[in-house]
Amino acid sequence: MSNVDAESDKRLAAAFRAGGPEAVHDVYRRWSPLVYTMAVRSLGSVPDAEDATQQVFVAAWRGRAGFDPDRAPLASWLVGITRHVVADIHERRSRERQAQEATTMTAEPVVDPDTAHLVDRVMVAEAMAGLGDPQRQILSLAFYEDLTHAQIAERIGLPLGTVKSHIKRSLQRLRVRLEVADDAS
Known part of the structure; x- marks a missing residue:
């Protein structure tokens, strides 16, 4: 990455953290392909990856005050959020699968x-x-x-x-x- 791109990313991250109205659009346009690619590879489902991408950017926007550009670049912060969102989706899938298996199993009659x-x-x-x-x-x-x-x-x-x-x-x-x-x- 060139110095020009790094400076551009820093300005974009600062505007995003400050809550600039155009910043969320620019951040989404810049890093949504990265977030989407990670999500689709992990989840294996386009609709789930699209939902995950949306959740990541909503979470990032809501939590932007917690972003510290001195600790990590905005892209790294978004990758961390993506990992959490993807893990939550996997956990939800697991719970749904367990619930479905529990309801489809033939249960022993419950005797008082x-x-x-x-x-x-x-x-x-x-x-x-x-x-x-x-x-x-x-x-x-x-x-x-x-x-x-x-x-x-x-x-x-x-x-x-x-x-x-x-x-x-x-x-x-x-x-x-x-x-x-x-x-x-």
Whole structure:
């Protein structure tokens, strides 16, 4: 770049920063091909690149007070804005793609935990109803009243070993019945 072009760019940058009405037009005419080329190469879409180019120059105009010509030339500042705009568009695309994938996936039916718990309780109650006494009574005392084996033996008047045997056999029967019921559903 010649000294004449560099001086012209500096004057244009100063006029742009000052908010000169013709400056935005001149800055756009001077650097929009650079911004557009970067956008179209990254985004791969002409309409998206056109939108990105517009967003870059609108952002630059609105943020022109933050431009410091002593830190970097106007072209470099515009390239930085372009990178941010392009990254935002890529991020937006990614979010849209994820949202679309989420809505098109077949979701597992949502089961209310309270409903699932209620179904489990009904199944256990039905399986326990199939047990005869004293097994049903012993399991009810153990699980619904939270009694120890010794307390159950004392309450119903059976030896401790008999209570333990009834609990073990009853749990095995319940497991088989619930597994069969689970396999059927």
